[in-house]
Amino acid sequence: MNEKDSEAPFPRxxxxxxxxxxxxxxxxxxxxxxxxxxxxDLVPRGRRWWLxxxxxxxxxxxxxxxxxxxxxNRRPLVDxxxxxxxxxxxxxxVDREKAQEPKAPGQSPTAKVKTDLPRAAVTEDDxxxxxxxEFAADAGGMTSHVGGPEREARAASEVPEDVLANTPVxxxxxxxxxxxxxxxxxxxxxxxxxxxxxxWYTAIEALRKAGxxxxxxxxxxxxxxxxxxxxxxxxxxxx
Amino acid sequence: xxxxxxxxxxxxxxxxxDARAFDALYAxxxxxxxxxxxxxxxxxxxTDDVFQECWSRVITHRESYRPEARFATWLYRIxxxxxxxxxxxxxxxxxxxxxxxxxxxAAADERSAGPLDAALEGExxxxxxxxxxxxxxxxxxxxxxxxxxxxxVSEIGEATGVNPETAKSRLRYAVxxxxxxxxxxxxx
Numbered sequence: 418m419n420e421k422d423s424e425a426p427f428p429r430x431x432x433x434x435x436x437x438x439x440x441x442x443x444x445x446x447x448x449x450x451x452x453x454x455x456x457x458d459l460v461p462r463g464r465r466w467w468l469x470x471x472x473x474x475x476x477x478x479x480x481x482x483x484x485x486x487x488x489x490n491r492r493p494l495v496d497x498x499x500x501x502x503x504x505x506x507x508x509x510x511v512d513r514e515k516a517q518e519p520k521a522p523g524q525s526p527t528a529k530v531k532t533d534l535p536r537a538a539v540t541e542d543d544x545x546x547x548x549x550x551e552f553a554a555d556a557g558g559m560t561s562h563v564g565g566p567e568r569e570a571r572a573a574s575e576v577p578e579d580v581l582a583n584t585p586v587x588x589x590x591x592x593x594x595x596x597x598x599x600x601x602x603x604x605x606x607x608x609x610x611x612x613x614x615x616x617w618y619t620a621i622e623a624l625r626k627a628g629x630x631x632x633x634x635x636x637x638x639x640x641x642x643x644x645x646x647x648x649x650x651x652x653x654x655x656x
Numbered sequence: 657x658x659x660x661x662x663x664x665x666x667x668x669x670x671x672x673x674d675a676r677a678f679d680a681l682y683a684x685x686x687x688x689x690x691x692x693x694x695x696x697x698x699x700x701x702x703t704d705d706v707f708q709e710c711w712s713r714v715i716t717h718r719e720s721y722r723p724e725a726r727f728a729t730w731l732y733r734i735x736x737x738x739x740x741x742x743x744x745x746x747x748x749x750x751x752x753x754x755x756x757x758x759x760x761x762a763a764a765d766e767r768s769a770g771p772l773d774a775a776l777e778g779e780x781x782x783x784x785x786x787x788x789x790x791x792x793x794x795x796x797x798x799x800x801x802x803x804x805x806x807x808x809v810s811e812i813g814e815a816t817g818v819n820p821e822t823a824k825s826r827l828r829y830a831v832x833x834x835x836x837x838x839x840x841x842x843x844x
Contacts, residue, residue: 425809426827432803432834438781441694442687447704451711455670455678458715 614640614647622656663727671718682711685728689735692804695788696739696797702746710738725811732805733815736797743793787837791830798823799830 617640624633637656641648648655663684669677689710694703713734721730788796794816801807801815813823 426802426824427831429803429806432784432799435781435784436691436695436803437687441691443690443704443707447708448682448686451682451708451715452679454712455682455715456675459673459675 614644618648618653618656625656661723661726664723667718667721667727667730668723671721678715681727685731688804689731692732692735692800693739695785695800695804696736696793697742698789699742699746702742706735706738706742709741710735713738728806729811729815732801732807735805736801736815739797783838783841784834787834787841790837791833795826795830795833798826799834802827 617636621633621636621640624630624636633656663681666677666681670681690703690707693706693710694700697703697706710731714731717734721727788799791799797816798812801812802809807815809824809827810820812827813820816823818826
């Protein structure tokens with residue numbers, strides 16, 4: 418009623434009283450619905466994105482976790498792009514199977530390597546343990562060296578006696594205990610002790626004096642093979 | 657204009673998050689707005705839908721309300737638009753036009769001939785509702801906005817998209833037709 422009375426085309430009140438006499442109004446359910454909508458809409462709009470945003474974030478997180486945990490397992494075991502790598506793995510597996518098969522003496526790959534190498538080199542590898550490392554075999558994937566201590570013991574037992582006998586041994590280089598062939602206790606004591614030709618010669622003389630001529634002959638043969646002219650040069654006689 | 661309007665202050669409080677302000681606002685305008693829509697739509701079943709749609713727009717657009725205009729002006733403009741949307745959706749429009757605009761014009765001019773209260777003496781709300789139903793849509797809306805909504809002539813023109821002179825002319829035609837209809841319905 419902000420207009421002046423003079424501008425009003427006609428008075429409202431008589432008409433308004435007549436209209437209000439009908440006592441019309443919205444049903445109570447409509448009232449309740451509208452009031453509820455008014456309150457519901459007052460929920461801060463800033464919070465409305467919380468639920469969908471949190472759900473989306475949870476979903477993304479779950480997908481990332483699943484992918485990081487199981488994503489690599491979903492790759493095919495043999496892929497075209499990994500053909501070379503898988504071939505290497507296959508080769509390693511075949512070598513493992515071959516290594517576990519019983520072999521004739523001297524046919525083991527490890528034994529072959531050992532026999533091809535100078536004894537000092539074999540000993541050095543054994544000391545560092547690199548050759549026997551499981552990790553070295555698995556990580557490289559290209560080597561045929563498998564096994565650990567079991568393979569070492571088996572390889573040592575596979576080395577033929579004659580190979581050991583024909584291998585030039587320098588007295589200054591001691592035998593590795595793990596690869597030393599089993600020898601008779603007395604002979605082993607006699608052979609293991611010498612460090613110099615003089616001591617070796619003395620040990621052979623002791624065997625001769627003890628009546629163990631067969632052993633003395635064998636040791637003498639080895640001694641003369643190692644030091645052919647030592648007896649003559651030192652004016653000794655053959656024990 | 658609306659700074660001192662109590663309804664405008666309630667609307668601002670509701671826009672700020674006060675639900676009780678909306679309750680007070682709703683209680684003030686619910687009956688008059690319902691009657692306005694009921695008379696404008698002329699469809700009892702559609703009245704409830706249009707009524708809820710109107711308040712829904714009030715709720716949705718509460719933050720766009722500016723107290724430059726009176727709250728009633730804003731509210732009934734929304735209600736008028738809802739009624740227009742209803743007419744457009746239903747594809748039905750009150751095509752009843754004045755049979756004799758000149759006679760109506762003359763009747764409107766007779767306003768000063770006698771007191772209005774005397775003319776409405778003995779009439780009932782139902783008779784007025786029936787007479788309103790016979791009015792053309794534009795005249796009925798103008799009349800209802802003026803009486804129920806309390807809008808001024810210029811506000812009616814603003815709400816209905818016409819100039820104040822056209823709004824004032826519609827009001828005069830509406831009153832003349834209503835008086836004529838009520839006089840015809842009155843017992844001899």
